[in-house]
C-alpha cells in the first residue's frame with residue numbers, strides 16, 4: 590500500500606501544541622520526484638507538512654466541541670425525554686420505558702433498524718441484570734451509539750495522500766450546502782497553513798460561480814472558473830488541478846453541480862470530473878465528499894446510496910444540523926453505508942463546519 594499521510598480531523602486526545610498563527614502565506618512544501626517509495630514519490634518535508642496539518646486540525650477540533658454541542662440542540666431537545674424516563678426508572682417499568690425510548694429515537698431519525706438494535710440490546714442487558722439503574726442504561730445507550738459510529742465509519746480524518754495537490758470533490762443534490770461547505774472547508778484548511786485553490790465546477794447554474802467567488806474572496810483563496818458559458822465541469826476541474834500542480838497548491842477544492850441523484854446526466858458529469866482530475870494527478874480525487882442536508886433526515890439514505898454506487902463516496906458532510914431535530918440520521922447513514930461522516934455543518938458562518946467526532950456527537954445529543 591502506498592505511504593499514507595492524512596489530515597486528521599477527529600478530536601481524539603493529542604499532545605497539546607502552542608497555537609499557530611493564522612496566516613495566508615503558504616508553508617514551505619518542497620516536492621520532489623526523486624525520493625520515497627514506488628512510482629510516485631514525495632519529499633520528507635511534504636509528508637511532514639501533511640502530518641503537521643493533521644495534528645493542528647485535531648487540536649482545533651477539541652475546542653470545537655462546544656459548537657457541536659450547540660449545533661445539535663434541536664436533536665438533544667427531542668431526546669431529552671429519555672432523561673426524564675430514566676430518572677425514575679425501575680425494573681417493573683422496563684417495557685413502558687423502552688417503548689418510549691424507541692419512540693424518541695424514531696422521532697430523531699435513528700431509523701427503525703438501528704432503533705430496534707439499540708432497544709433490544711438494552712432490554713437484554715436490563716433483563717439479564719447487567720443494567721441496574723437509569724444512569725447505567727443511559728451510559729449503555731451512549732456506548733451502543735458510539736460503537737455503531739466507530740465500527741462502521743471510523744476513518745473520519747480527511748485522507749489526502751501525499752501527492753501535491755490533494756484533490757477534494759464536493760458532490761450532492763442542489764441546495765444541500767456544497768458550495769457553503771466548500772467555502773468553510775477552505776477556511777479551515779487555509780487557517781492551518783495549506784495553500785488552497787478553489788474550482789468552480791458547478792457550470793450548470795449561472796449563479797453558482799458567483800457564489801463560490803464570494804467564498805474565495807471571504808477566505809482569500811484563489812479560484813479557477815469557466816472561461817466561457819456552458820463549459821464542461823470536467824474541463825474546469827482539470828484546468829484547476831493542472832494549475833494546482835504547476836503553482837504548488839496543497840489542496841484543490843472542487844465544487845460540482847447538483848440537480849437530483851436520479852439525474853443521469855449529473856452522474857455522467859461527476860464520473861467525467863473524476864476521470865479528468867485523475868488524468869492530471871493520478872490517484873486523485875483523494876476525497877469525494879457527499880453533502881447531505883440534515884433536515885432531510887432518513888430521506889438522505891436513497892441519495893447517499895445512489896451517489897455511492899455511481900460515483901464512489903469517501904465521506905459525508907452532513908449540513909444544517911443546527912436547524913434539524915433529526916440528528917439521529919448521522920448514525921443511520923453511517924450504519925447503512927459504512928462510510929464515515931467527516932464534517933458536520935452547524936450554521937451558516939465561516940467557522941460552522943466542524944470535523945465530526947463520534948464522542949462529541951454522542952455527548953451532544955444525549956447530554
Ligand SMILES: Nc1nc2c(ncn2[C@@H]2O[C@H](COP(=O)(O)OP(=O)(O)O)[C@@H](O)[C@H]2O)c(=O)[nH]1
Pocket residue numbers: 761762763764765766767768769770847880908909910911912933934935936937941
Ligand atoms: N443553517 C445552516 N445553513 C446551511 C448550512 N450549510 C449550508 N447552509 C445554507 O444552505 C443553503 C444552500 O447552500 P449551498 O451551499 O448554496 O448549496 P449547494 O446548492 O449544495 O451548493 C444556503 O443558504 C446556505 O447558507 C448549515 O450547516 N447550516
Ligand SMILES: [Mg+2]
Pocket residue numbers: 767768769791797844
Ligand atoms: Mg452550489
